Amino acid sequence: MPIAQNPLSVEVTLEREEVALLKVAGYLDVDTATEFQHHLANQLHHGRRHFLLDLSEVPFMDSSGMNIILRVYQEARELPGSVHIISPTAAVRRVLDLTGVSITVPVSESVEEALSRIDAQPEGPQVPGA
Amino acid sequence: MSTSEESREPAAGAHREASVSRPGPSAPPRSCAVDGPAADLRGMTPMSPVGRLAATVDRLSREVRAAQAEAEGRALIELAKGILVARLGCGPAQAARQLAELAEQSQVTPLEFAVDVINQAARDRVSEVTDAFLAATAAVRNADTADGPDGPDGGEAGAGSAAVRLRAAESGALAAGDTQSVADALLEQALRPLGAVAVAIWAAGYDGSLTLAGSAGFSTAEASRWRYVPPDVTTVARCGLTERAGQWITSLAETGLPSVGRHQYPDGGRVAVPAGTGGRIHGVLEIAWPAPLAPQPPQVVRQVEALAELCAHTLESYVPSQAAGQEPRVVPDAVELMDLADGLYDPALVLVPHLDADGHLADFRIQHVNKSFLDPAGRPRAVVGGALLLEAYPMAAGESELFQNVERVYATGEPFRARRLNLTALVDQVPLSAVADISVSRHGNAVLLIWRIEDETARLASLLQHAQRLGRIGGFEENLLTGEITWNGQLFDLYGRPQSSTPVPLERLAAHAHPDDAVAIGRFLRTLLHHRRSASAAFRLQRPDGVTRHVRVVAEPVLDTDDRLLVVRGAYQDISAQHWTEVALAATRDQLAHTEQQAIERARLTLQLQHAIMPPAQTPLKVPDLQVAVRYRPAETEQLVGGDWYDAVMLPNGLVLLCVGDVAGHGIEAATSMVVLRNALRGLAVTGAGPGQLLSWLNIVVHHLTGGVTATAVCGLYDPARRTLRWARAGHLPPVLVRDAQAGPLPLVKGMLLGAVAEASYEEAEVQLAAEDTLLMYTDGLIERRDRSVEESLAQLLSTARPAPSTLDQHLDRLLTYSRSDTDDDTCLVGIRVG
Numbered sequence: 001m002p003i004a005q006n007p008l009s010v011e012v013t014l015e016r017e018e019v020a021l022l023k024v025a026g027y028l029d030v031d032t033a034t035e036f037q038h039h040l041a042n043q044l045h046h047g048r049r050h051f052l053l054d055l056s057e058v059p060f061m062d063s064s065g066m067n068i069i070l071r072v073y074q075e076a077r078e079l080p081g082s083v084h085i086i087s088p089t090a091a092v093r094r095v096l097d098l099t100g101v102s103i104t105v106p107v108s109e110s111v112e113e114a115l116s117r118i119d120a121q122p123e124g125p126q127v128p129g130a
Numbered sequence: 131m132s133t134s135e136e137s138r139e140p141a142a143g144a145h146r147e148a149s150v151s152r153p154g155p156s157a158p159p160r161s162c163a164v165d166g167p168a169a170d171l172r173g174m175t176p177m178s179p180v181g182r183l184a185a186t187v188d189r190l191s192r193e194v195r196a197a198q199a200e201a202e203g204r205a206l207i208e209l210a211k212g213i214l215v216a217r218l219g220c221g222p223a224q225a226a227r228q229l230a231e232l233a234e235q236s237q238v239t240p241l242e243f244a245v246d247v248i249n250q251a252a253r254d255r256v257s258e259v260t261d262a263f264l265a266a267t268a269a270v271r272n273a274d275t276a277d278g279p280d281g282p283d284g285g286e287a288g289a290g291s292a293a294v295r296l297r298a299a300e301s302g303a304l305a306a307g308d309t310q311s312v313a314d315a316l317l318e319q320a321l322r323p324l325g326a327v328a329v330a331i332w333a334a335g336y337d338g339s340l341t342l343a344g345s346a347g348f349s350t351a352e353a354s355r356w357r358y359v360p361p362d363v364t365t366v367a368r369c370g371l372t373e374r375a376g377q378w379i380t381s382l383a384e385t386g387l388p389s390v391g392r393h394q395y396p397d398g399g400r401v402a403v404p405a406g407t408g409g410r411i412h413g414v415l416e417i418a419w420p421a422p423l424a425p426q427p428p429q430v431v432r433q434v435e436a437l438a439e440l441c442a443h444t445l446e447s448y449v450p451s452q453a454a455g456q457e458p459r460v461v462p463d464a465v466e467l468m469d470l471a472d473g474l475y476d477p478a479l480v481l482v483p484h485l486d487a488d489g490h491l492a493d494f495r496i497q498h499v500n501k502s503f504l505d506p507a508g509r510p511r512a513v514v515g516g517a518l519l520l521e522a523y524p525m526a527a528g529e530s531e532l533f534q535n536v537e538r539v540y541a542t543g544e545p546f547r548a549r550r551l552n553l554t555a556l557v558d559q560v561p562l563s564a565v566a567d568i569s570v571s572r573h574g575n576a577v578l579l580i581w582r583i584e585d586e587t588a589r590l591a592s593l594l595q596h597a598q599r600l601g602r603i604g605g606f607e608e609n610l611l612t613g614e615i616t617w618n619g620q621l622f623d624l625y626g627r628p629q630s631s632t633p634v635p636l637e638r639l640a641a642h643a644h645p646d647d648a649v650a651i652g653r654f655l656r657t658l659l660h661h662r663r664s665a666s667a668a669f670r671l672q673r674p675d676g677v678t679r680h681v682r683v684v685a686e687p688v689l690d691t692d693d694r695l696l697v698v699r700g701a702y703q704d705i706s707a708q709h710w711t712e713v714a715l716a717a718t719r720d721q722l723a724h725t726e727q728q729a730i731e732r733a734r735l736t737l738q739l740q741h742a743i744m745p746p747a748q749t750p751l752k753v754p755d756l757q758v759a760v761r762y763r764p765a766e767t768e769q770l771v772g773g774d775w776y777d778a779v780m781l782p783n784g785l786v787l788l789c790v791g792d793v794a795g796h797g798i799e800a801a802t803s804m805v806v807l808r809n810a811l812r813g814l815a816v817t818g819a820g821p822g823q824l825l826s827w828l829n830i831v832v833h834h835l836t837g838g839v840t841a842t843a844v845c846g847l848y849d850p851a852r853r854t855l856r857w858a859r860a861g862h863l864p865p866v867l868v869r870d871a872q873a874g875p876l877p878l879v880k881g882m883l884l885g886a887v888a889e890a891s892y893e894e895a896e897v898q899l900a901a902e903d904t905l906l907m908y909t910d911g912l913i914e915r916r917d918r919s920v921e922e923s924l925a926q927l928l929s930t931a932r933p934a935p936s937t938l939d940q941h942l943d944r945l946l947t948y949s950r951s952d953t954d955d956d957t958c959l960v961g962i963r964v965g
Contacts, residue, residue, distance in 0.1 A: 063794050063910075067840055070886045074838065099842060099861035100882030100890075 008032035010039045018081075019118065020048040021111060025057035028065030028092075036065065040072045049081030052114050056087040061095055073105050082106075082121060084114035210244035216487070309333070309344035312444050317346040320437055321417055324430060327398075328418040330390050331441050332359075332367045334411055336543035336572060340367055343413065343445060348391045356390040361544070365389050367414040370402030371542055374411065376435065377402040381422040391418055399423020403434055404541075405442035409483055409491020410575075411541040412445035414438075467576050471500040474580060478503065481577040483540060484518055494519040494536060494577065504583065525553075536570055536577055545571040553581065607699040608636055624681070624702055626673030636685070636698060637943070644670035644678065646741070649763055654683065656947045662687045662695055668705065680706040736772070736801045737764055751778050753786055756850055757938040761959040763911070763946055765796070773800030773841070774909045774956035775808045779815075786850065787815045790907040790958050791843035792862065803839050807832065807884075811845065821845045821858040822892040825881065829860065829892075832885030840885040844907050853899045853964055858892040860884045866924060867897065868904040873928035901965035904941065911957030938963040 008026040015021050020043040028036060040051065051072055055061070073083045085107045088096060096102040108114040207229065214225040233243035309331050317329045328347025332340040338361035345353045359365055366389040369377045379385055379400040382392060389400065399419035404411045415438040426434075471478040481494035499515045514522050519533060526532040532553065535546045548568045566581040604621025608614075615633040622629045625642070634641075636655060640648045647669035654667035664686040671681040685700025751758040758778050765772070773793025781787055789811060793803045810831045814824050824845055832841050844865060846857035857865065857876070861883025864876040879893040899905065927949060942961050949957070 063792070063840075063842075066883075067794050070840055070883075071838060073886070097878065098863065100880060101861070101886065103880060103882050104887055 008035050010036060012039060012043065014048075015052065015111065015115065016050075018048055019050040019052065019115070021052040021054060023054040023057070028055075028058050028061040028068075030062060030064040033064035033068050037068045037071070040068065044072070044075060049076060049079045050118050051076060051081070051083045052086055052111060053083065054086045054111070055092050056089065058092050059089055061092045063099075066095060066099055066101060069105060070101065082118060084108050084117060086111060086114055207240060207244045309441075309444050310346075311344070312441065313344035313346040316415075316437055316441070320433070324433075325419060326417045327395065327420045328391055330356075330367070330416040330418075331405070331445065332371075332414040332416060333445050334371055334413045334543060335361075337361050338371075338542060338544040340365070340371070340414065342390065345390065347418065348394070352391055352394065363388075366400050366402045367416045370404050370414040370416070371411060374404055374406075374538070374541055376404070376431065376438075378423070378426065378431075380424070382418075389416065394418075395420050397422055401434060403438040405438040405445055406541065407439065407442045407446060408485045408489050409537070409541060412442045415441045467573050467578060468498040468500075471498060471578060474500055475502055476580050476582045478581075479514075479519075479579045481519060481536060481540075481579055482575065483577075491537065491540070493521070494540070496522060497576065532568065535568075536579060539570045539572050540577050543572045545569070553583075603704075604702045605699075606633065606701070607697060609697050610695055621702055624679070624704055625671065626675045626677060637940070639669075639683070640943070642672055644672060646670075652763060652943065652946050654685075655943075656949070658685050658687055658698060659695065660948045662689065671702075679704050732798055736798050739798075739801045739805065751780065751786070753780060753850055755965060756786070756848070757961075757963040758786070758788075759938045759942050759961050759963075761942045761946060761957075763957040763959075765911070765956050772796035772956055773804040774911065774958040775804045776907070776958040776960045777808055777812065778960055778962075779812060781815055781818075781847075783818050784850070786848040786962075787812070788846045788848060788855075788907060788960055788962065789843060790862070790909055790960050791841055792909045792956075792958075793839060793841040795839075799837065799839075803832075803835055803841065806835065807841060807843070811843075815847075820894055821847055821856055822881075822894040825858050825860045825884070825892040826890060829882070829884045829887075829890045833888055835885065838885070840883050842883045846907070848962065854896055855899060855905060856894060856896045858894045860890075860892060863908065863910060866906045866908070866928070867899075868906065868928065869900070869902075873925070875924065899964045902963070904938065904961060904963045906945075907960040908945075909956065909958045911955035 008024065008028070011023040011025075013021045013023070022039060022043070024036065026032060043051065053069065058065075069083065069085070076083050083105050085096065085102075085105055087109055088107060093102075093107070096105070096107065106114075106117055108117065210229060211222060211225040214220070214228055215222055218225065218228065220228070229243065230240055233240040236243055313329050313331050316331075317326070321329055326347075328345070330345040330348065330353075331343045333343040334340060340359040342353060342357050342359075348356075359368065364387060366377065366379065366382070366385070366387050369387065377400075379387075379402075381397050382389065382395065382400050383397050395418050399422055401415075401417045401423070403415045403417075405413045405415050415434070417434065467480050471480050478500045479496050480498040482497045483491050484493045484495045486492035496515055496517050496519055499511050503511055503514070505511070505514050509522075519536065520527055523532070526536075527534070532551070535548075538544070539546045546568070547570075550565050551568045553566045553568075566583045569578075569580040571578050604624040605618045606621055607616045613635070615635060617633045619629060621633075622631065625634065636658075639655070640651045643651055647667075650667045650669055654665045657663050657665035664684070666682060666684040668680065668682045671679045673679065682703045682705045683700060684703070685698050687695050688697040688699060690696040760776050760778055762774065762776065772795060773791075775789075775791050775793070777787060777789040779787050789808075791804070791807060791811075793800045793807065807828060811824060811828055814827050819827075825843065828843065828845075832839055840861075842860055842862035844857065844859040844862040846855045846865065848855045855865075859879060859881045861881060864878055866873055866875050876897060877895060879895045881892040882890040884890075897905075927945060938961050941963075942959050945959060946957065
């Protein structure tokens with residue numbers, strides 16, 4: 001699909017100081033992957049360590065999109081940090097399972113579920129009062 | 131449409147008025163029918179010029195009333211504007227302003243003023259003819275001129291000047307409708323002053339004959355002898371007719387031409403002037419002088435021509451007396467002629483004269499084209515019908531003189547026939563000539579033009595054959611339901627096969643082509659059979675005699691009413707000569723576009739690398755009791771050619787390694803990684819390890835490649851002895867098992883894609899195969915679609931492929947042909963069939 005017809009929309013909010021939530025809408029493919037990567041690189045640059053990727057409005061993802069996720073996964077692991085995929089559509093979920101990415105990158109049903117997983121991680125950020 | 135409006139313009143209208151308002155016993159019925167007021171005139175004093183004048187005033191005032199009632203006289207004002215445009219040479223807007231201003235100055239309404247303008251114009255038209263009388267008789271104004279044929283009537287008007295009386299006489303002569311009276315009037319009133327002694331008015335018959343319609347100054351006996359001149363007899367009058375121009379003869383004796391009154395005035399001068407209106411010659415006015423005639427001044431020539439036109443008005447309605455024993459003049463309706471034309475098997479056109487604003491013949495309108503009509507330029511009939519002849523066939527005025535011939539036939543009524551006339555038609559400004567037999571004849575006021583293009587059908591068929599032979603084109607048709615294939619003789623020649631041999635079906639085309647062209651042919655078949663669109667491909671045809679020819683195949687699908695693909699038809703063309711020209715051209719272009727060339731070279735290098743490692747058509751692997759086939763189809767866009775790979779190799783332990791993989795990304799980097807992975811896997815497999823272990827090791831290899839490469843792969847080890855396949859996958863689609871009519875993917879065992887993590891383990895699975903089972907491994911280029919899941923796409927693909935083909939190779943070809951993938955990606959396909 002041409003970009004003009006299906007522009008990728010990425011909405012970034014900060015759940016916590018080091019936790020970025022990226023809500024993605026549109027096809028994640030060879031045409032849009034670079035844009036998605038720029039958003040992720042920007043957040044990395046600003047010191048985020050945990051990335052919540054809400055893919056509930058991504059109807060299709062190809063290997064290009066998958067590679068962006070794997071790349072941020074590898075980067076975050078070095079920090080150390082983490083990547084979480086939140087409520088993927090069936091098609092995307094299928095690709096995640098097919099490629100085995102879901103073995104490595106945890107899939108959550110909600111932002112809260114993902115946040116609790118971050119909290120459960122030993123090297124997770126120290127939340128005051130938690 | 132605009133041109134037909136012209137005939138209703140004021141000048142022409144007035145002109146018709148002058149010729150038509152002629153009540154009398156011999157006036158044709160048409161006149162009365164056309165012009166209502168003429169009928170009313172009978173009730174008044176028909177012969178009286180006052181009555182005529184009154185009728186004109188009456189007609190105009192009635193026209194004014196009717197126009198007022200209808201559209202506030204808009205029509206009349208438009209008419210007047212038209213006259214002003216012509217007179218003043220200005221634009222319509224200016225004419226409108228002028229009309230308004232003049233009306234205001236004259237203190238009349240614009241409508242009244244418009245009527246004045248029209249009246250003025252109408253009078254001028256009449257004066258045009260009478261001016262000739264006035265000029266001619268100016269010198270003899272004292273002579274008694276009131277004794278016209280309608281003397282008493284002329285006398286009625288006689289209170290005024292000689293001009294008025296002359297005009298009255300002219301009107302009377304016209305009103306008489308009797309050519310004999312006209313002849314008398316002409317001689318007495320106009321010609322004697324010029325020194326002429328006799329006059330003859332000839333009516334031209336449709337066959338080219340001449341009938342003496344009226345004469346004065348010749349003896350009755352002589353006139354009776356010359357009452358009829360058959361066609362083709364050359365007389366003075368006839369010269370005037372055929373030349374269609376005035377013949378001014380100094381002395382009749384010098385010409386040796388026969389004519390009426392030759393014995394009476396043997397050395398006298400003669401003049402024969404065609405009498406025509408609107409491009410049609412109705413007859414000839416012949417004038418005799420007693421002595422040789424010196425060249426006449428132009429004004430005299432003009433006067434005589436004006437007189438001839440006067441005669442024409444009379445001759446137009448001339449009907450030879452039945453007593454003369456001649457056939458009645460037939461005036462078939464144009465409708466009748468159209469019926470006649472439709473009954474002809476040759477192309478025929480019915481033409482009617484098209485007059486310009488001055489009443490002169492400008493062109494012919496193609497009133498009708500018959501059913502057999504075929505335009506030499508290939509235009510539809512509707513386009514030609516209704517057009518003007520010179521508009522539709524501008525070249526008719528050229529060398530063929532077709533237009534001139536039509537004009538002559540229309541003028542003289544003499545039919546024209548010619549064999550093998552060269553006709554030229556302009557097709558997109560390219561003159562195309564055709565040889566045709568032509569027949570032109572006049573019927574009433576219309577002309578029938580018939581042409582027979584020389585053996586059109588036969589000529590086209592032979593032309594096509596020659597074109598096919600010269601173009602080295604072979605045609606074919608293939609019925610996909612019955613499998614019936616038809617080739618023409620040229621195609622057998624092109625293939626270098628005897629005419630008696632079996633034609634090659636399209637699906638088997640690749641087997642007759644250079645192996646490197648298999649991809650192009652696959653794409654061609656996919657477009658044609660799957661997308662059902664016209665397709666073409668260029669490939670190297672390898673003929674049985676060892677000759678290789680560059681061939682282009684073009685084909686189109688034919689669908690039945692249920693939208694099923696029924697027939698494929700098309701043509702092959704040998705483009706070998708053209709191919710090498712293109713190669714040479716391409717080489718030149720390459721040098722010019724160096725930068726672009728580099729990019730292309732890169733893509734080509736990638737493709738060459740792919741081909742070097744995985745030939746598109748690989749030598750089959752020989753394994754007992756097992757068919758193995760592989761396919762690689764690069765992305766259509768060369769830049770997208772990338773990292774798909776496959777392998778099928780016999781290992782030292784007797785197992786067969788089957789593998790398909792996909793390195794993420796495109797271009798030379800992906801292809802390089804692909805080479806590394808493929809070679810690594812081959813090497814690792816020799817250790818005898820299972821597929822899960824092999825993928826674990828391969829993961830380490832990928833992980834240590836620079837640039838964060840990831841890849842997917844599915845890897846299986848087939849044991850021919852036990853007919854089992856042990857397999858594992860790394861982020862790749864599981865293999866598909868086709869058993870009987872069923873097809874489905876093997877379970878999705880766990881396996882991370884290669885290179886994402888440093889260490890990964892891969893689940894293994896085993897499947898027991900049976901005879902006739904087919905197992906397929908493939909990359910997602912085969913099925914990837916955005917609008918449905920891979921399973922759906924796969925199910926679709928497997929079910930749409932027609933009943934299982936006899937060989938595995940054909941099966942894989944069909945999968946590629948009918949794949950519904952909508953992404954332009956590499957595709958790899960490995961298949962095994964047991965038994």
